[in-house]
Amino acid sequence: MTKAAEAWEGPTAAELKAAGAEAIPGGVRVKGWVIRSHNGPILNSASLQLFEDKLQTTHLPEMVFGESFLSLQHAQTGIRLYFNALDALKAWKHEALPPVEVPAAAKWKFRSKPSDQVILDYDYTFTTPYNGSDALVQNPDSIQTSLDEPRNLCWEDSEDRIDLVALSAKEPILFYDEVILYEDELADNGISFLTVRVRVMPTGWFLLLRLWLRVDGVLMRLRDTRVYCSFGSDEAKPIVLRECCWREATFASLSAKGYPSDSAAYGDPNLIAHKLPVVMQKIQKLKLPN
Amino acid sequence: MGTSDLDRQIEQLKRCEPLTEAEVKALCLKAMEILVEESNVQRVDAPVTVTAPLPPPFTFHLSFGLFGTAPAPAPPLLELEPSQTVSALPKMGVELGGALSQNELERWSWICGDIHGQFYDMKELFKVGGDCPKTNYLFLGDFVDRGFYSVETFLLLLALKVRYPDRITLIRGNHESRQITQVYGFYDECLRKYGSIRVIDRKQEVPHDGAMCDLLWSDPEDAVDGWGLSPRGAGFLFGGNVVSSFNHTNNIDYICRAHQLVMEGFKWMFNNKIVTVWSAPNYCYRCGNVAAILELDENLNKQFRVFEAAPHESRGVPAKRPAPDYFL
Numbered sequence: 001m002t003k004a005a006e007a008w009e010g011p012t013a014a015e016l017k018a019a020g021a022e023a024i025p026g027g028v029r030v031k032g033w034v035i036r037s038h039n040g041p042i043l044n045s046a047s048l049q050l051f052e053d054k055l056q057t058t059h060l061p062e063m064v065f066g067e068s069f070l071s072l073q074h075a076q077t078g079i080r081l082y083f084n085a086l087d088a089l090k091a092w093k094h095e096a097l098p099p100v101e102v103p104a105a106a107k108w109k110f111r112s113k114p115s116d117q118v119i120l121d122y123d124y125t126f127t128t129p130y131n132g133s134d135a136l137v138q139n140p141d142s143i144q145t146s147l148d149e150p151r152n153l154c155w156e157d158s159e160d161r162i163d164l165v166a167l168s169a170k171e172p173i174l175f176y177d178e179v180i181l182y183e184d185e186l187a188d189n190g191i192s193f194l195t196v197r198v199r200v201m202p203t204g205w206f207l208l209l210r211l212w213l214r215v216d217g218v219l220m221r222l223r224d225t226r227v228y229c230s231f232g233s234d235e236a237k238p239i240v241l242r243e244c245c246w247r248e249a250t251f252a253s254l255s256a257k258g259y260p261s262d263s264a265a266y267g268d269p270n271l272i273a274h275k276l277p278v279v280m281q282k283i284q285k286l287k288l289p290n
Numbered sequence: 291m292g293t294s295d296l297d298r299q300i301e302q303l304k305r306c307e308p309l310t311e312a313e314v315k316a317l318c319l320k321a322m323e324i325l326v327e328e329s330n331v332q333r334v335d336a337p338v339t340v341t342a343p344l345p346p347p348f349t350f351h352l353s354f355g356l357f358g359t360a361p362a363p364a365p366p367l368l369e370l371e372p373s374q375t376v377s378a379l380p381k382m383g384v385e386l387g388g389a390l391s392q393n394e395l396e397r398w399s400w401i402c403g404d405i406h407g408q409f410y411d412m413k414e415l416f417k418v419g420g421d422c423p424k425t426n427y428l429f430l431g432d433f434v435d436r437g438f439y440s441v442e443t444f445l446l447l448l449a450l451k452v453r454y455p456d457r458i459t460l461i462r463g464n465h466e467s468r469q470i471t472q473v474y475g476f477y478d479e480c481l482r483k484y485g486s487i488r489v490i491d492r493k494q495e496v497p498h499d500g501a502m503c504d505l506l507w508s509d510p511e512d513a514v515d516g517w518g519l520s521p522r523g524a525g526f527l528f529g530g531n532v533v534s535s536f537n538h539t540n541n542i543d544y545i546c547r548a549h550q551l552v553m554e555g556f557k558w559m560f561n562n563k564i565v566t567v568w569s570a571p572n573y574c575y576r577c578g579n580v581a582a583i584l585e586l587d588e589n590l591n592k593q594f595r596v597f598e599a600a601p602h603e604s605r606g607v608p609a610k611r612p613a614p615d616y617f618l
Contacts, residue, residue, distance in 0.1 A: 117517040
């Protein structure tokens with residue numbers, strides 16, 4: 001990344017104008033879409049309690065950015081896609097994977113343990129199948145939270161692919177943000193990180209929701225959801241594709257392939273994604289509401 | 291530590307009375323000074339010369355039986371100088387039992403095998419072999435574990451080493467190690483005789499078990515009353531009962547610890563029996579949390595000072611929005 005990029009102050013007025021876009025607080029309005037993001041602090045004790053009540057658990061990630069969100073709303077169709085920690089954690093709670101044992105666990109099995117010991121068995125990795133929340137909203141100006149129960153959107157399996165060539169074009173970026181939804185350091189046993197990034201260009205927007213999990217010495221999971229909207233020629237009929245790709249590998253299997261087996265080699269998911277075998281992949285297209 | 295102190299301690303240890311913790315500490319420091327100066331090849335006066343790898347991190351063990359069977363196993367743990375032969379060794383098994391004159395005793399070096407905390411049997415050994423300063427001793431390790439008096443055994447040997455460094459040689463056996471002593475008794479005996487926290491050897495990499503590990507890796511947990519095991523399979527969780535009992539046993543009002551992020555900078559749990567203090571505001575430059583420090587005045591009154599992150603410009607971290615990135 002260049003120095004110039006670090007000092008990025010947003011798109012120029014000319015770029016916005018050329019794209020028919022308008023900067024709004026925390027976002028951008030372009031081709032019938034209102035795209036907004038917010039990065040808030042982690043939950044304080046009171047909001048944490050609310051989350052615990054809603055989720056019926058006392059175990060949440062160390063850092064839950066409960067107010068942070070990314071929202072993409074299309075006025076004409078009422079389509080609204082949004083991303084937030086609460087829904088992601090609901091999905092985590094629902095999937096309820098068995099816990100992953102850390103390497104030290106092998107040694108702990110032989111330790112004498114207190115007789116009244118309770119074994120906690122929730123999924124402390126906060127692995128979630130979350131691929132975003134969606135809704136059909138009648139009043140496009142209302143910023144709803146997931147507490148409401150609006151109609152959901154319909155996604156259909158698709159043979160189409162996200163157009164990576166189009167996405168590789170260095171178009172002007174009209175809006176860009178990265179929103180962390182939650183993060184946990186696994187008590188210094190690795191990292192669990194759920195984040196969504198978005199970039200908006202004159203010809204479409206693209207987002208990547210990523211769960212990145214590394215349990216040191218044990219396994220890594222990368223669950224990516226990419227959503228691409230090509231604005232197309234008809235502003236009333238956006239084309240939205242969603243591609244989910246889950247990758248997973250144990251350190252043992254990577255080591256067997258001759259890859260490094262130390263956690264230090266796996267700090268950046270971008271660099272190692274290709275080393276992790278795909279365990280699930282699906283592509284869906286958003287069915288436009290009538 | 292003066293000679294008279296040492297002599298007094300030796301007499302005390304010979305009665306199988308352990309030293310105070312402070313005395314042990316001073317003794318260990320003194321012993322370290324001496325041992326660190328000894329080379330890996332240590333000459334022992336009269337009839338044999340023994341070479342052995344010495345201090346940590348090497349762990350080794352010579353058993354008495356090796357003496358009859360030169361060459362020693364590889365890597366060589368024991369070598370005899372060319373001019374001196376195995377036959378020069380006293381035939382210990384045969385000649386023990388007071389058959390030797392004092393004069394004879396003083397000419398010889400005794401080579402001793404495992405003791406394993408059998409203090410009173412070691413006293414027998416000295417009775418048979420003669421008192422330490424008059425007679426040379428070479429101990430081949432495994433002083434501790436299994437017997438009931440590892441602490442007294444080892445301290446006596448150590449005190450003799452400090453008092454008469456040229457007359458007694460101690461080498462390390464495989465039981466003189468953390469892992470082994472934790473399984474076979476010495477570690478627990480130390481805990482029993484000197485209390486837990488104070489005997490933790492903290493000058494080491496954090497081990498996977500033991501008190502040091504537990505202190506660094508355990509967290510309070512609302513969901514349990516007593517003890518819990520983390521879902522990671524390693525690391526204890528402890529509840530309110532454990533904290534109350536710990537505070538009571540150690541006669542303290544509350545535990546003050548850190549390690550876990552709390553949005554408000556500090557967090558009390560279990561009816562103010564334990565408090566977590568967190569002092570990194572806006573953790574990772576994005577959490578938006580405040581930080582706290584706890585002040586105790588001369589009467590132990592508590593006051594938390596809550597503070598926020600330094601202003602952006604003084605922090606050396608860009609405050610701008612993230613740089614756009616053509617991510618795919």
